Amino acid sequence: MDKFRMIFQFLQSNQESFMNGICGIMALASAQMYSAFDFNCPCLPRYNQAYGLGILLVPPFILFLLGFVLNNNISMLAEEWRRPQGQRGKDQAVLRYMFCSMAQRAMIAPAVWVSVTLLDGKCITCAFCTSVPVETLGNASHPSLSQGDMKRVLARIPCKEIYDGQELIANEVAIRYLRCISQALGWCFVLLMTTLAFLVRSLRPCFTQAAFLKSRYWSHYIDIERKLFDETCAEHARSFAKVCIQQFFEGMSTDLAAARCH
Structure with a gap:
């Protein structure tokens, strides 16, 4: 895969x-x-x-x-x-x-x-x-x-x-x-x-090669933009998932501490 x-x-x-x-x-x-x-x-x-x-x-x-x-x-x-x-x-x-x-x-x-x-x-x-x-x-x-x-x-x-x-x-x-x-x-x-x-x-x-060169430029630009967007999305999703997991375990620790007190 x-x-x-x-x-x-x-x-x-x-x-x-x-x-x-x-x-x-x-x-x-x-x-x-x-x-x-x-x-x-x-x-x-x-x-x-x-x-x-x-x-x-x-x-x-x-x-x-x-x-x-x-x-x-x-x-x-x-x-x-x-x-x-x-x-x-x-x-x-x-x-x-x-x-x-x-x-x-x-x-x-x-x-x-x-x-x-x-x-x-x-x-x-x-x-x-x-x-x-x-x-x-x-x-x-x-x-x-x-x-x-x-x-x-x-x-x-x-x-x-x-x-x-x-x-x-x-x-x-x-x-x-x-x-x-x-x-x-x-x-x-x-x-x-x-x-x-x-x-x-x-x-x-x-x-003239101007249109051809401009078209190739925009094609490369789009490829790089999509690649950077995917990488940025992955980094942002990883950091956001890390924050959510930390909050989950912090909430679990609070619940466990409250259960012990009772």
Whole structure:
């Protein structure tokens, strides 16, 4: 237990390392959650797209908000933004830099979720199975099929056990086609995120370092302030507990002396 307490105190004393660790854990957790998620496409024309795109976009939004919630600097940023102007002016550049820094860390887990989801291909297959080009990949001249019936048949592509349109288009052909598009989008997304991260890291020295240095200063200041506050609280609690214990034993001695007299 003492080892865990020491590790936690070390992470608290180094805010940047703590947040980097939290971001890494959230990224691994997002990938693990997707692998453990039981994906069940409804295979209905009006629900497939909502379900597939919902799984693709809603969890990343939740993870993005969770990244802000777990960041200890968000409260300080809100307090600094809402405080009265007073004699100390607000440096908008520092506030923007801190917000962008928190947003970059919060986007790691959502980016991992979107990347894993696109590379897996199930969401895109479910969402856009009714948009498969039957004219190119299948038999568009299949008799006795209206447009509505064709949509109903194509909506069952993700569900092999109930798919009944092999004469229209082979199930494996449609799934391979959609998964190929999904994986291409996934690798493009990974390339885009990697390029953006490279540009942010490489172009930062080209701009002024004042906001960056001020942000680092306030980050170190907050870490030291919290550490000193915890130490002062512990010392004050120890001294106050000592006074209370002394009063307790003094009162006990008085009661014992009174009992002996009787």
